[in-house]
Amino acid sequence: MRPAGRAETESLYFSYPHFDAPQDRASLPVSAPVAIVGAGPIGMTAALGLAREGIRSVVFDTKATFNDGSRAICIARQSFHILNQIGAIAPFMEKALGWTTGRSFYRGRQILEFHMPDSPAEKFRPMYNLQQQYIEQFLWQAVQNEPLIDLRWQSTITDVADVGNGVTLTVTDPSGSYPFTADWVLAADGARSPLRKIRGLRLKGENYEGRYVIADVQMPHDYPTIRRALFDPDCRRGGTILIHKQPENIWRIDYQLRDDEDETEALREETVRASVAAVLAEIGYDGPWDLEWWSVYSANTLALDDYRDGRIFFIGDSAHIVPIFGVRGLNNGLADAHNIAWKLGWVLRGDAPVTLLDSYSPERRGATLDVFANASKSARFMTPPTAGWQLMRDAALNLALDHPFAGQLANPRQMTPYTYADSPLVTNDEGSWSKTAPLPGAALPDAILETGHLSDHLGQGFTLLTFDPELAKSVGHLPIGTLTLPADSPAAQVLGATARSAFLIRPDSHIAARWSQATPSQIEAAFTKSIGGPRP
Amino acid sequence: MSAANIETVYEALALKLDTIPTKQHPLYLAKLALLLAHEIDDAPKVITQLNAAAQNLST
Numbered sequence: 001m002r003p004a005g006r007a008e009t010e011s012l013y014f015s016y017p018h019f020d021a022p023q024d025r026a027s028l029p030v031s032a033p034v035a036i037v038g039a040g041p042i043g044m045t046a047a048l049g050l051a052r053e054g055i056r057s058v059v060f061d062t063k064a065t066f067n068d069g070s071r072a073i074c075i076a077r078q079s080f081h082i083l084n085q086i087g088a089i090a091p092f093m094e095k096a097l098g099w100t101t102g103r104s105f106y107r108g109r110q111i112l113e114f115h116m117p118d119s120p121a122e123k124f125r126p127m128y129n130l131q132q133q134y135i136e137q138f139l140w141q142a143v144q145n146e147p148l149i150d151l152r153w154q155s156t157i158t159d160v161a162d163v164g165n166g167v168t169l170t171v172t173d174p175s176g177s178y179p180f181t182a183d184w185v186l187a188a189d190g191a192r193s194p195l196r197k198i199r200g201l202r203l204k205g206e207n208y209e210g211r212y213v214i215a216d217v218q219m220p221h222d223y224p225t226i227r228r229a230l231f232d233p234d235c236r237r238g239g240t241i242l243i244h245k246q247p248e249n250i251w252r253i254d255y256q257l258r259d260d261e262d263e264t265e266a267l268r269e270e271t272v273r274a275s276v277a278a279v280l281a282e283i284g285y286d287g288p289w290d291l292e293w294w295s296v297y298s299a300n301t302l303a304l305d306d307y308r309d310g311r312i313f314f315i316g317d318s319a320h321i322v323p324i325f326g327v328r329g330l331n332n333g334l335a336d337a338h339n340i341a342w343k344l345g346w347v348l349r350g351d352a353p354v355t356l357l358d359s360y361s362p363e364r365r366g367a368t369l370d371v372f373a374n375a376s377k378s379a380r381f382m383t384p385p386t387a388g389w390q391l392m393r394d395a396a397l398n399l400a401l402d403h404p405f406a407g408q409l410a411n412p413r414q415m416t417p418y419t420y421a422d423s424p425l426v427t428n429d430e431g432s433w434s435k436t437a438p439l440p441g442a443a444l445p446d447a448i449l450e451t452g453h454l455s456d457h458l459g460q461g462f463t464l465l466t467f468d469p470e471l472a473k474s475v476g477h478l479p480i481g482t483l484t485l486p487a488d489s490p491a492a493q494v495l496g497a498t499a500r501s502a503f504l505i506r507p508d509s510h511i512a513a514r515w516s517q518a519t520p521s522q523i524e525a526a527f528t529k530s531i532g533g534p535r536p
Numbered sequence: 537m538s539a540a541n542i543e544t545v546y547e548a549l550a551l552k553l554d555t556i557p558t559k560q561h562p563l564y565l566a567k568l569a570l571l572l573a574h575e576i577d578d579a580p581k582v583i584t585q586l587n588a589a590a591q592n593l594s595t
């Protein structure tokens with residue numbers, strides 16, 4: 001929502017483009033290997049991931065512009081790696097605000113300062129703040145430069161039917177309806193997913209009743225990019241407030257509504273202005289400010305039982321909805337898109353059996369359940385659901401004023417990438433490893449090499465990372481790249497590797513297998529497993 | 537802990553509770569529980585005790 005007198009997408013700092021529907025009907029292709037429903041951040045990321053695999057896709061979106069409002073503003077390190085791999089990172093690096101630190105306050109006094117792990121060994125910071133409309137604009141710019149992607153605006157999918165070896169979508173745009181056939185469909189059509197409804201599928205899970213008003217204001221506020229959480233502040237007794245800095249002097253203020261607060265009343269412009277003014281007074285800001293945009297968001301944990309329905313894969317919010325505290329909604333969806341993109345690429349090119357696709361749902365649903373566990377933890381602290389949780393939360397906060405150990409209970413433990421430990425594609429371990437070494441299924445950690453970072457040196461497909469040139473040569477017959485590093489490189493240290501160790505890295509930079517002493521036949525077996533079975 | 541010592545603690549806690557408004561008793565006792573747990577530094581032991589304390593509450 002925006003202040004009276006401003007249109008829905010009339011922002012103080014961002015010009016929403018207007019996109020026409022496709023014009024030249026006669027020459028519009030009516031089939032593609034992959035159709036993507038929804039040009040939100042997740043749909044566009046999937047299209048870019050597929051293009052990187054050489055796969056053509058058509059993306060459909062109902063709207064004539066980007067999503068309205070800043071929405072998901074926190075992008076995690078792992079998502080920056082994804083944006084880097086799909087070739088879209090440059091404008092993000094320029095615009096987004098990196099951060100590592102959070103501060104929590106209880107009744108005006110600081111009870112915790114936390115720092116997310118960071119070092120020069122990391123190419124990217126643990127977290128970046130950027131408004132969602134920039135995220136979408138930057139992805140769209142990359143899509144524009146990609147001949148393999150055809151993005152059709154003002155085009156709504158109104159029906160879906162299975163046909164032989166594909167799916168036929170009914171596309172409705174301002175000039176009428178037409179059928180479009182794809183081998184595979186990605187449903188990136190958001191939290192209210194029409195495709196989910198058409199297929200009769202339902203999100204399941206717990207509903208946390210916490211509701212937050214999220215409001216953006218523009219103001220010249222002099223405070224670094226540090227996440228602030230205010231517990232039980234004077235201006236909102238019993239409630240919780242989150243404050244984030246975004247580019248363009250935009251500040252996000254999220255404040256919790258009490259159970260007895262009426263949502264309609266809370267969303268009235270005057271009420272929002274008064275609530276924001278009280279928060280600004282609380283943090284000692286007395287300068288000018290402009291109200292930009294506001295909305296309401298509630299803390300849910302909901303997911304589909306299976307992210308796949310025949311030839312349709314659900315990615316992003318269509319498959320799962322998570323609370324905002326852990327900043328995982330967008331980040332979790334980007335990982336979905338990245339995961340399905342390489343798998344479809346390998347299958348459609350004929351480089352992997354179709355069974356590879358069976359791993360999408362277990363891997364990504366596993367990640368979502370992990371997100372739920374963490375996010376529910378945060379939600380119970382931010383929005384205690386019962387008297388018991390409320391009392392213990394209050395006790396922890398109160399104790400934290402004098403005892404730092406209790407302040408740690410307020411640490412949101414934000415986003416670490418998920419380890420696909422139980423994945424059917426991942427080979428379980430042999431050999432002995434240090435406790436800090438990344439497990440099979442984990443995202444490959446970054447390290448500094450002689451030139452650039454480890455993450456810069458991975459190839460486009462699978463990579464065998466070794467410290468032994470002979471071993472690298474021995475897998476020349478497999479369609480995998482090799483990266484041989486000196487055994488005393490900092491990468492070896494991060495990975496807990498010795499001269500005979502090897503790692504098989506997937507196209508999405510997760511570790512498919514690791515060996516303290518690898519043999520060529522073990523590597524071949526692990527590679528076969530990680531593409532879902534013997535090559536076609 | 538000897539009977540005498542536990543009595544000292546028992547009395548000190550009763551006296552302290554009486555200096556705190558009744559409404560604040562749960563908060564105070566919850567804080568105390570966390571502080572003691574931190575001091576004891578043995579989660580399973582604390583869990584055993586918090587279960588033991590829940591016995592016989594219904595009247």
Ligand SMILES: Cc1cc2nc3c(=O)[nH]c(=O)nc-3n(C[C@H](O)[C@H](O)[C@H](O)COP(=O)(O)OP(=O)(O)OC[C@H]3O[C@@H](n4cnc5c(N)ncnc54)[C@H](O)[C@@H]3O)c2cc1C
Binds near residue numbers: 190
């Ligand atoms: C008001 C609001 C506030 C939010 N605030 C936060 C926040 O503070 N923090 C956070 O982490 N997350 C927040 N989120 C969630 C975050 O925006 C989503 O996680 C993220 O946008 C997910 O991206 P997506 O691409 O899966 O879905 P979406 O961004 O929802 O994109 C779905 C797209 O599909 C299109 N579409 C739908 N149906 C059809 C159809 N039948 N045919 C064609 N196209 C269709 C839509 O037009 C839309 O563009 C918020 C969401 C909303 C709505």
